Amino acid sequence: MPAVPAEAEPLDVLGVPGEINLDYAATAPCARAAADAVAELLPWYASVHRGAGALSRRCTLAYERARQTVGDFFGARADDHVIFTRNTTDALNLLARALPAGTTVVTFAGEHHANLLPWPRGSVRLPVPADSGEAVRALDAALAELRRAAQPGLPVLAAFTGASNVTGERWPVAELARVARRHGARIAVDAAQLAPHVPVDLLALDVDYLAVSGHKLYAPFGAGALIGRSDWLDAAQPYLAGGGATARVGAGTHEVTWAVGPARHEGGTPNLLGAVALAAVCDALSDADRAALHEREQRLLARLREGIAALPHVVELRTFEPDAPRVGIVSFAVAGWDSSEVAAELARKHSIGVRDGLFCAHPLAQRLLTEAATRSGRRDLPPTALRASIGLGSTEQHVDRLIAALATFA
Ligand code: PMP
Numbered sequence: 001m002p003a004v005p006a007e008a009e010p011l012d013v014l015g016v017p018g019e020i021n022l023d024y025a026a027t028a029p030c031a032r033a034a035a036d037a038v039a040e041l042l043p044w045y046a047s048v049h050r051g052a053g054a055l056s057r058r059c060t061l062a063y064e065r066a067r068q069t070v071g072d073f074f075g076a077r078a079d080d081h082v083i084f085t086r087n088t089t090d091a092l093n094l095l096a097r098a099l100p101a102g103t104t105v106v107t108f109a110g111e112h113h114a115n116l117l118p119w120p121r122g123s124v125r126l127p128v129p130a131d132s133g134e135a136v137r138a139l140d141a142a143l144a145e146l147r148r149a150a151q152p153g154l155p156v157l158a159a160f161t162g163a164s165n166v167t168g169e170r171w172p173v174a175e176l177a178r179v180a181r182r183h184g185a186r187i188a189v190d191a192a193q194l195a196p197h198v199p200v201d202l203l204a205l206d207v208d209y210l211a212v213s214g215h216k217l218y219a220p221f222g223a224g225a226l227i228g229r230s231d232w233l234d235a236a237q238p239y240l241a242g243g244g245a246t247a248r249v250g251a252g253t254h255e256v257t258w259a260v261g262p263a264r265h266e267g268g269t270p271n272l273l274g275a276v277a278l279a280a281v282c283d284a285l286s287d288a289d290r291a292a293l294h295e296r297e298q299r300l301l302a303r304l305r306e307g308i309a310a311l312p313h314v315v316e317l318r319t320f321e322p323d324a325p326r327v328g329i330v331s332f333a334v335a336g337w338d339s340s341e342v343a344a345e346l347a348r349k350h351s352i353g354v355r356d357g358l359f360c361a362h363p364l365a366q367r368l369l370t371e372a373a374t375r376s377g378r379r380d381l382p383p384t385a386l387r388a389s390i391g392l393g394s395t396e397q398h399v400d401r402l403i404a405a406l407a408t409f410a
Pocket of ligand 1: 025026087088089090112114115161163164165190192193213360
């Protein structure tokens with residue numbers, strides 16, 4: 001049974017006693033606030049935007065209230081839409097489909113596949129930078145070049161991550177946004193890994209679009225969001241054609257007037273439970289002392305990284321300098337060991353869950369493994385890596401257990 005004490009706080013997370021989850025970056029455990037919001041809805045949920053019954057009307061209100069909460073939490077402006085999606089991948093694919101014809105997207109090679117693969121042909125992929133200053137300079141130069149070469153008036157979108165899912169390193173979002181803005185480009189931030197760790201605000205960062213996943217933000221699976229400027233979204237073909245996305249459909253085959261607003265891209269019956277759970281976490285995080293949460297996480301992260309650094313057979317993967325700001329994610333390789341074997345043994349012998357592989361960021365992970373081998377002088381690093389990631393439910397004991405377990409692979 002999940003271990004949730006009766007007096008649990010909204011941001012306590014559910015878990016299974018004895019199982020150490022150090023894989024928050026893949027999917028974070030469910031926060032008490034989200035579990036409570038779902039439990040409250042279960043007895044009375046009914047259709048959203050479709051029924052006339054009292055329960056259905058109440059559900060429609062709950063769904064739209066969730067939209068407002070999520071928008072407020074991420075600093076949505078008056079002309080932004082909050083579109084509920086399945087996850088970040090879905091949100092970025094939706095944005096890719098809504099780009100005006102001829103849009104060039106500029107991104108970095110170190111992105112998660114969700115922010116590499118949806119973009120149209122002709123997109124520019126900048127090399128992985130050596131530090132955050134280089135990232136800003138590279139974007140500046142690429143956008144200047146595009147402005148010279150591209151047809152005037154064609155849109156440009158700079159799309160980059162807020163924090164790397166491989167290294168946890170934070171990207172200089174505000175600086176990159178400032179540069180993009182100066183060149184007249186729009187800005188999309190993949191906030192899948194940033195949002196669970198620090199406040200992310202569209203207005204404060206001056207970015208146009210944010211993509212987030214509820215399941216990385218302590219809500220259950222199935223709900224994410226694309227939040228951002230309404231004009232392209234309202235002009236685009238609906239992401240999912242069908243019921244709910246239409247204002248009117250006539251008898252003729254092509255006689256259809258699509259809805260304007262979030263509904264245009266939310267065809268089909270909406271995921272009320274997912275939206276409400278995500279909103280509940282947003283509310284709980286809004287009420288929390290996020291600076292204190294951040295400080296606690298940074299202490300645990302430092303303990304984790306110091307523990308790894310003290311193991312001569314374990315090499316950390318990183319793009320930037322060791323002290324660059326980062327969220328609670330560390331990737332590493334164990335010399336002489338296949339990463340999947342290490343992960344399996346951590347699970348079997350130590351009840352510790354981590355991730356192994358290339359983390360859906362193959363170009364970056366492969367490059368960092370090669371660099372790690374050069375930096376450490378170890379010729380026996382494996383071709384894939386391991387990743388430990390922490391969050392609200394992580395403790396010093398979890399970190400220490402991982403380090404002690406990794407020591408046994410010497
Ligand atoms: N971007 C980043 C930075 C991620 O870490 C992830 C998930 N690993 C995604 C996008 C995709 O998220 P999802 O699988 O929830 O669509």
